[in-house]
Amino acid sequence: MHDPASDALLLPFISGQVAWPAAPALFLRAREGMALRAHAPRTLACEQGFRPAFDALRRAGFSAHAPGEAGAGDPHPLVLLLPPRQRDEARALFADAFRRVAPGGTVVAAMANDAGAKSGQADFEALFGTAAVASKHKCRVFRAVRGERADASLAQRWAELDAPRPILDGRFTSRPGVFAWDRIDAASALLAAHLPETLSGHAADLGAGWGYLSHEVLSRCAGISALDVVEAEARALDCARANLAPFGGRVALDFQWRDVTSGLSRRYDVIVTNPPFHALRGDTRPDIGRAFIAAAADALVPGGALWLVANRQLPYEEVLDARFASVRIVAQRDGFKVVEAVKAR
Numbered sequence: 001m002h003d004p005a006s007d008a009l010l011l012p013f014i015s016g017q018v019a020w021p022a023a024p025a026l027f028l029r030a031r032e033g034m035a036l037r038a039h040a041p042r043t044l045a046c047e048q049g050f051r052p053a054f055d056a057l058r059r060a061g062f063s064a065h066a067p068g069e070a071g072a073g074d075p076h077p078l079v080l081l082l083p084p085r086q087r088d089e090a091r092a093l094f095a096d097a098f099r100r101v102a103p104g105g106t107v108v109a110a111m112a113n114d115a116g117a118k119s120g121q122a123d124f125e126a127l128f129g130t131a132a133v134a135s136k137h138k139c140r141v142f143r144a145v146r147g148e149r150a151d152a153s154l155a156q157r158w159a160e161l162d163a164p165r166p167i168l169d170g171r172f173t174s175r176p177g178v179f180a181w182d183r184i185d186a187a188s189a190l191l192a193a194h195l196p197e198t199l200s201g202h203a204a205d206l207g208a209g210w211g212y213l214s215h216e217v218l219s220r221c222a223g224i225s226a227l228d229v230v231e232a233e234a235r236a237l238d239c240a241r242a243n244l245a246p247f248g249g250r251v252a253l254d255f256q257w258r259d260v261t262s263g264l265s266r267r268y269d270v271i272v273t274n275p276p277f278h279a280l281r282g283d284t285r286p287d288i289g290r291a292f293i294a295a296a297a298d299a300l301v302p303g304g305a306l307w308l309v310a311n312r313q314l315p316y317e318e319v320l321d322a323r324f325a326s327v328r329i330v331a332q333r334d335g336f337k338v339v340e341a342v343k344a345r
């Protein structure tokens with residue numbers, strides 16, 4: 001699939017304005033794309049915490065590691081990055097690039113115009129000084145050398161901007177950039193309110209985010225003996241670990257950094273989910289939710305139940321009817337629907 005920001009990022013290399021160094025370069029929030037495959041050396045050290053993007057990099061032959069995992073050693077003569085839309089998270093990523101590029105090394109970033117390129121460039125320049133800028137594919141590419149004009153104290157302050165912190169009066173831990181990071185999502189709250197207390201056995205929460213739904217399952221359903229917390233975004237999964245730790249003594253918890261659309265690892269009695277309906281770049285993707293439903297249908301034991309919440313207009317009925325013996329709309333409110341789907345015995 002076309003990834004304009006990832007393709008734009010390679011422009012300075014394709015035009016010869018920036019050369020690949022002999023030592024490995026680092027690519028933060030790396031995403032593979034046509035230009036990367038065609039023009040980047042496979043020695044590029046790619047860092048990516050979103051599992052589907054991580055898997056795609058590996059499939060394309062790049063060495064990928066999750067943030068925090070040992071990758072190629074710092075510092076690097078060249079750091080590339082694809083900053084996210086959320087501004088605090090993007091600033092923290094700029095600070096991370098600052099920390100990991102060698103003095104005199106080059107930093108190159110690309111952002112789509114409709115994903116905050118203008119403010120991203122302003123932040124980048126506050127940190128590194130004036131950037132060389134190019135535009136293509138409705139994206140901006142900006143680059144600078146970490147030199148005299150770099151602001152180390154600003155980098156230090158920005159490094160903290162996406163750190164995990166208490167939210168909602170200290171009841172939970174979360175961080176900028178994860179789904180509904182500082183609030184309880186209304187759809188998940190609706191699902192939680194309709195979960196029967198009688199749910200029991202081994203459960204999974206697919207796309208668990210910072211762990212709100214998992215927390216509600218464990219608080220409301222005393223018969224749940226084990227819960228697999230499945231999430232593609234490593235930054236969110238870390239928060240879920242912190243939020244669910246108090247249940248660790250009573251229930252077997254397994255935290256899985258996994259792409260649900262590529263299937264699940266075991267069978268479950270109960271699955272809850274508020275599936276994603278957007279891809280990494282923000283486009284609406286009902287196929288991802290359908291793949292979540294199909295993965296749940298494959299993984300549930302006979303008679304096992306899927307509890308799902310979704311925007312009312314999302315077209316999930318066909319796959320639900322095809323894969324489950326009974327499908328019941330339990331509630332509809334504020335544009336959302338809560339569905340119970342039970343697998344044939």
Ligand SMILES: C[S@@+](CC[C@H](N)C(=O)[O-])C[C@H]1O[C@@H](n2cnc3c(N)ncnc32)[C@H](O)[C@@H]1O
Pocket residue numbers: 052179180185188206207208209210211212213230231232233236258259260261274275276277
């Ligand atoms: C609508 S949010 C729900 C989050 C959480 N359950 C809640 O109630 O706040 C969907 C979650 O699915 C995750 N996600 C997206 N694609 C995924 C995939 N392919 N596999 C696993 N999780 C994914 C997102 O990172 C996000 O946390």
